Amino acid sequence: NAGVTQTPKFRILKIGQSMTLQCTQDMNHNYMYWYRQDPGMGLKLIYYSVGAGITDKGEVPNGYNVSRSTTEDFPLRLELAAPSQTSVYFCASVIGTGGNTIYFGEGSWLTVV
């Protein structure tokens, strides 16, 4: 069972470069999320989507963009990478609202130098 798959696992970017973190889930979940985890901080919501074609900003959206063209895929785009975007990124999905288990990908470690 694949669950939530995100790539790449590790990446080093130079300041000003752009990249896309890929996320795909095979559970036919409606809701998908991108969180970032910084040392000593909880998971902060970057963007979320409640279905194909629908996305919305979370708590820390600046410097990121997302799209949701299919139910399965929810890529996160970093434009003009900055050192402040050095973090661990998690993609997650859930079938519906909060009473259901949310499934996470294994994380993407991004360093911007």
Add this chain to the structure above:
Amino acid sequence: ILNVEQSPQSLHVQEGDSTNFTCSFPSSNFYALHWYRWETAKSPEALFVMTLNGDEKKKGRISATLNTKEGYSYLYIKGSQPEDSATYLCAFWNSGYALNFGKGTSLLVTP
């Protein structure tokens, strides 16, 4: 932004000790409370999802309780083992579309 507070921030216990952590959350517009176990380099693993006031859930040596009226949840680990070492995350879901996470409690269990 909904504040979810977890305490303690970190904990170091000996193998065999029992321990507990606290999660505080807003008591209004409650929908669900989640507990996750997260080991570095792995994905957070769901432990419990609780929705009803007074809920008590158990999974092996780990259990959790929920008080939605006063806005807190406790996670208990009985007879801690080194493999229990991880960060335990609490997350709150209200009437919105996403979980709001606390900063986590980092547990270290030494033999």
